[in-house]
Amino acid sequence: MRFVDEFRSADKAHALAAKIAGLCEPGRQYKLMEVCGGHTHTIYKHGLEDYLPEQITLVHGPGCPVCVIPMGRVDDAIALASHPDTIMTSFGDMMRVPGSQGSFFDAKAQGTDIRMVYSPLDSLKIARQNPDKRVVFMAIGFETTTPSTAMTVLRAAAEKLDNFSIFCNHVTIIPAMKAILDSPDLRLDGFIGPGHVSTVIGCRPYEFVARDYGKPVVVAGFEPLDILQSIYMLMVQLSEGRSEVENQYTRVVPWDGNLAALTAINQVLELRPYFEWRGLGFISHSAMRVRPEYAKFDAELLFEVPGVRVADPKACQCGEVLKGVLKPWECKVFGTACTPETPIGTCMVSPEGACAAYYNFGRMNRRRVVEVSIS
Amino acid sequence: MCLGIPGEVIEFLPDQPDLARVDVSGVRRVINVGLLSDDLPKPGEWVLIHVGFALSKIDEAEAAAALQFLEGIGQAYADEMEALQASQIE
Ligand code: SF4
Numbered sequence: 487m488r489f490v491d492e493f494r495s496a497d498k499a500h501a502l503a504a505k506i507a508g509l510c511e512p513g514r515q516y517k518l519m520e521v522c523g524g525h526t527h528t529i530y531k532h533g534l535e536d537y538l539p540e541q542i543t544l545v546h547g548p549g550c551p552v553c554v555i556p557m558g559r560v561d562d563a564i565a566l567a568s569h570p571d572t573i574m575t576s577f578g579d580m581m582r583v584p585g586s587q588g589s590f591f592d593a594k595a596q597g598t599d600i601r602m603v604y605s606p607l608d609s610l611k612i613a614r615q616n617p618d619k620r621v622v623f624m625a626i627g628f629e630t631t632t633p634s635t636a637m638t639v640l641r642a643a644a645e646k647l648d649n650f651s652i653f654c655n656h657v658t659i660i661p662a663m664k665a666i667l668d669s670p671d672l673r674l675d676g677f678i679g680p681g682h683v684s685t686v687i688g689c690r691p692y693e694f695v696a697r698d699y700g701k702p703v704v705v706a707g708f709e710p711l712d713i714l715q716s717i718y719m720l721m722v723q724l725s726e727g728r729s730e731v732e733n734q735y736t737r738v739v740p741w742d743g744n745l746a747a748l749t750a751i752n753q754v755l756e757l758r759p760y761f762e763w764r765g766l767g768f769i770s771h772s773a774m775r776v777r778p779e780y781a782k783f784d785a786e787l788l789f790e791v792p793g794v795r796v797a798d799p800k801a802c803q804c805g806e807v808l809k810g811v812l813k814p815w816e817c818k819v820f821g822t823a824c825t826p827e828t829p830i831g832t833c834m835v836s837p838e839g840a841c842a843a844y845y846n847f848g849r850m851n852r853r854r855v856v857e858v859s860i861s
Numbered sequence: 862m863c864l865g866i867p868g869e870v871i872e873f874l875p876d877q878p879d880l881a882r883v884d885v886s887g888v889r890r891v892i893n894v895g896l897l898s899d900d901l902p903k904p905g906e907w908v909l910i911h912v913g914f915a916l917s918k919i920d921e922a923e924a925a926a927a928l929q930f931l932e933g934i935g936q937a938y939a940d941e942m943e944a945l946q947a948s949q950i951e
Binding site: 524528531577578602603604605606607608611627630631633634637682685686708709737738739740744745746747750837 | 864865892893895896897898899909911912913914916917919920923926927930933936940944945947948949
């Protein structure tokens with residue numbers, strides 16, 4: 487296919503790799519974070535680190551929505567689902583996320599009515615079809631998914647459905663990036679910005695990273711060459727001493743985002759004062775809840791939920807992995823006690839999680855083996 | 862769930878202006894296009910779909926590239942397509 491070659495060609499990849507290597511200052515180490523789990527997936531799938539000079543390290547960020555759901559929220563959701571006459575609906579990715587008493591799958595095996603759906607609109611349909619049941623949608627995700635939830639609530643309101651609600655766990659990417667920038671553990675040189683999230687929020691929200699922290703951000707697409715191109719753009723900025731927000735993924739991401747999506751989010755949801763992220767702890771203004779005007783669609787108000795905070799399992803080092811401080815294979819239980827079949831931490835659950843990406847692509851004990859040849 | 866999958870708009874549903882039938886690798890499903898209400902796609906145009914909603918318009922080249930990317934990632938895409946097949950939004 488002609489189109490695809492454009493994003494794939496090995497020649498182009500090597501040419502870009504050589505240009506990237508040419509921009510590295512001798513003796514300087516570069517740490518670039520890819521914020522989004524989709525990027526982590528591409529990087530490991532295509533072994534992109536093997537194209538990069540030793541001086542550049544890619545650090546995986548917190549941008550996997552399933553990975554950041556804390557244990558206590560899973561417990562709350564299961565408690566909610568266990569109310570009589572209740573149907574809990576959830577994306578498939580959420581089903582194996584461990585809570586302190588097990589996952590959605592475990593609860594389902596014990597008879598709790600938890601159903602997988604593709605879209606929140608499927609939950610809405612289940613609600614219409616089951617007027618004698620209370621149907622709850624387990625809403626998770628970054629800004630890519632949030633507008634879909636908001637639009638679904640608006641639709642439920644327009645239809646005057648009174649047996650549909652959401653258990654809102656939507657998180658926002660900017661405060662998480664800020665938490666990472668403020669964390670003393672890690673010194674980063676720049677960010678590969680998330681592609682799909684930026685389709686909704688646009689590129690402006692990253693400006694504080696460039697302005698206040700002096701780090702460049704390049705919003706990137708998901709093809710291997712997109713990512714290499716973005717790394718090149720970051721390296722050009724670093725070599726010229728600039729820090730700006732640039733958009734590599736103009737094919738899909740408008741600079742100002744999607745106004746209709748942002749309007750829908752704002753109409754239905756508002757920021758929580760704080761929210762716990764698995765492994766990262768409490769981050770202020772980092773998640774959304776239902777606005778009082780739509781309270782009758784807020785499962786947290788309609789049901790009793792325990793709301794108990796549960797500490798992460800001792801063995802789990804997801805926090806370090808989510809902050810990019812540890813590589814997945816440096817976690818003590820990686821690949822032994824913790825595998826995609828029996829995840830201890832969340833980064834092993836979703837295919838976008840850093841641990842699962844490493845594990846699935848057989849990079850369990852990865853050392854740099856291929857040197858880039860620069861001709 | 863984070864995947865954006867490309868679909869070609871086939872038609873709009875009568876009386877439901879925010880719902881459109883799309884073709885995703887031969888699977889036809891109804892999705893919501895309300896997030897593109899400022900600039901609705903026309904039949905024959907391509908959109909990037911996320912959890913049942915069209916998130917942005919894309920061109921055919923981008924759609925082809927995105928599809929090949931998805932096919933390359935294997936199981937996660939198979940799961941997503943299975944979920945899409947089970948979806949009954951109308
Ligand atoms: S290997 Fe498991 S426990 Fe360790 S960081 Fe990864 S997901 Fe968490």
